[in-house]
Amino acid sequence: MQKPIALTNNKKSIRLPVDKILPFLIPIIVILFWQVSSSLGWLSSSVLPSPMAVVQDGIKLTQSGELPKNLSISLYRATVGLLIGGGVGFILGFINGMSNTCRLLFDSSIQMFRNIPHLALIPLIILWLGINESAKISLVAIGTMFPVYINTFHGIRSVDPDLIEMGKSYELSRSQMFFKIIFPAALPQILVGIRYALGVMWTTLIVAETISASSGIGYMANNAEDFVDMETVILCIVVYAVLGKISDLVAKSFESLLLEWQNTGRSNV
Amino acid sequence: MNNNSMITIKNVNKTYDNLTALHDVNLDIKQGEFIALVGMSGGGKSTLLRLIAGLEKPTTGTVDINETETKSLMRVMFQEDRLLPWMSVLDNLSFGSKDKNTKAHAQELLELVELGDYVDHFPNQLSGGQKQRVALARALMSHPKILLLDEPLGALDALTRRKMQDLILDICQKQNLTTILVTHDVEEAARMADRIIVMKDSTNSYEEDCPKNRNAGQIGIVADRVLGEILEEPTLQKQTA
Numbered sequence: 369m370q371k372p373i374a375l376t377n378n379k380k381s382i383r384l385p386v387d388k389i390l391p392f393l394i395p396i397i398v399i400l401f402w403q404v405s406s407s408l409g410w411l412s413s414s415v416l417p418s419p420m421a422v423v424q425d426g427i428k429l430t431q432s433g434e435l436p437k438n439l440s441i442s443l444y445r446a447t448v449g450l451l452i453g454g455g456v457g458f459i460l461g462f463i464n465g466m467s468n469t470c471r472l473l474f475d476s477s478i479q480m481f482r483n484i485p486h487l488a489l490i491p492l493i494i495l496w497l498g499i500n501e502s503a504k505i506s507l508v509a510i511g512t513m514f515p516v517y518i519n520t521f522h523g524i525r526s527v528d529p530d531l532i533e534m535g536k537s538y539e540l541s542r543s544q545m546f547f548k549i550i551f552p553a554a555l556p557q558i559l560v561g562i563r564y565a566l567g568v569m570w571t572t573l574i575v576a577e578t579i580s581a582s583s584g585i586g587y588m589a590n591n592a593e594d595f596v597d598m599e600t601v602i603l604c605i606v607v608y609a610v611l612g613k614i615s616d617l618v619a620k621s622f623e624s625l626l627l628e629w630q631n632t633g634r635s636n637v
Numbered sequence: 638m639n640n641n642s643m644i645t646i647k648n649v650n651k652t653y654d655n656l657t658a659l660h661d662v663n664l665d666i667k668q669g670e671f672i673a674l675v676g677m678s679g680g681g682k683s684t685l686l687r688l689i690a691g692l693e694k695p696t697t698g699t700v701d702i703n704e705t706e707t708k709s710l711m712r713v714m715f716q717e718d719r720l721l722p723w724m725s726v727l728d729n730l731s732f733g734s735k736d737k738n739t740k741a742h743a744q745e746l747l748e749l750v751e752l753g754d755y756v757d758h759f760p761n762q763l764s765g766g767q768k769q770r771v772a773l774a775r776a777l778m779s780h781p782k783i784l785l786l787d788e789p790l791g792a793l794d795a796l797t798r799r800k801m802q803d804l805i806l807d808i809c810q811k812q813n814l815t816t817i818l819v820t821h822d823v824e825e826a827a828r829m830a831d832r833i834i835v836m837k838d839s840t841n842s843y844e845e846d847c848p849k850n851r852n853a854g855q856i857g858i859v860a861d862r863v864l865g866e867i868l869e870e871p872t873l874q875k876q877t878a
């Protein structure tokens with residue numbers, strides 16, 4: 369949410385653009401400094417190629433079709449992994465949040481499994497599934513499942529009991545209770561879990577693709593490393609940064625769309 | 638039990654583990670009557686209200702509602718507004734009803750509580766008093782016959798409180814509602830109720846009928862006497878008796 373910082377109208381018209389520019393200031397300065405350092409020869413291109421060189425490499429790889437191909441395969445793995453992991457996490461969080469029996473049955477086992485760093489499973493998963501798509505997708509799914517599970521579970525558990533009692537006095541059925549009260553009340557927390565899962569999704573995919581893949585952005589970076597292709601290595605890192613930022617923006621706009629009511633508050637609440 | 642009694646409470650006990658919340662409560666509430674339940678905090682007022690509302694069951698004894706049509710017969714209103722923060726004022730009112738005329742009816746009730754211009758607002762855009770008025774309108778949506786109020790005005794400032802008292806009283810009289818108001822404010826009880834019931838030591842220990850068309854002086858006298866009962870101060874009782 370944009371905060372109105374100006375006190376008077378004429379000040380507002382001057383200040384608002386500053387608000388928009390400010391977040392970009394540091395990245396722009398860093399890139400300029402980087403470019404100048406490279407141009408002046410302070411930075412050897414074997415240590416760090418110039419931004420221009422990276423951009424040129426990006427254009428070349430886009431024209432050859434290599435970048436779009438690897439990008440789309442990475443996006444595919446990320447999305448499918450997230451859908452599976454997020455879906456399973458949501459369902460587990462839902463049943464454990466709604467039913468005490470399920471919680472007693474599943475929760476402690478899930479918590480135990482959660483304490484294993486999922487990246488430690490890479491060797492096992494490669495042995496089981498080889499280096500094909502299902503290996504990478506499973507890793508992403510395992511990694512994204514837990515944040516969605518934990519947050520769905522806690523979101524449902526911490527719904528204001530007063531609101532649930534209110535629903536009871538309206539004689540709502542169990543499904544009405546869920547859709548009209550519990551789910552909307554838990555939604556902010558669930559979305560926090562999804563946003564966190566998006567971060568895990570990219571990290572997992574980078575590691576998985578770097579270790580074992582024959583396609584994807586992580587593979588591209590790893591392959592470039594073998595050929596000491598510094599521009600492509602940097603390009604891949606930049607692509608990951610941009611993908612991370614985009615998914616965060618998507619999640620944020622999703623949140624502000626679904627949680628419109630949270631942004632309407634007065635300052636005294 | 639006589640013919641026009643609406644709620645009959647017989648030998649009701651309610652215990653939580655080892656704690657006795659209600660002990661042998663007997664009460665008969667007539668159709669259209671406005672009852673105030675007063676007493677020290679922890680005296681079992683809310684518990685009694687929740688038993689009447691059917692939100693909990695008595696440990697022993699019976700609570701009978703003498704109405705054949707039980708659907709949306711009762712509505713409860715609490716100190717917290719319990720509005721759904723993700724729904725607009727209008728949607729909060731329409732909540733739980735599938736009627737086609739819901740919208741028009743909601744609009745009508747919002748006009749009644751003087752919030753006709755706030756249909757599209759979210760609860761967190763309203764003041765405490767406005768939220769309670771929305772909660773009141775929501776309680777009236779299903780045309781209830783019994784209105785159960787658990788300190789609904791407890792969190793409001795004195796002026797807003799006074800206006801809300803008049804509004805509630807007006808609505809209850811016009812719609813001929815049977816009303817039970819839990820309050821810690823004996824003055825409020827004496828202003829609004831037909832009959833004041835003091836809850837002490839987990840039971841209804843004392844009751845007082847209030848005069849019709851009372852003036853400020855009479856309200857003060859009733860309030861003092863009831864307060865004396867609650868606090869067990871004989872001097873206060875003697876002075877005002």
Ligand SMILES: Nc1ncnc2c1ncn2[C@@H]1O[C@H](COP(=O)(O)OP(=O)(O)O)[C@@H](O)[C@H]1O
Nearest residue numbers: 653656657658677678679680681682683684685
């Ligand atoms: N759900 C509950 N579990 C255990 N004890 C309860 C519960 N509800 C109420 N009580 C106890 O019952 C007694 C009466 O409470 P309550 O009816 O809320 O009093 P009041 O509304 O008059 O302040 C209190 O001692 C309270 O702690």
Ligand SMILES: [Mg+2]
Nearest residue numbers: 682683684787
């Ligand atoms: Mg109470």
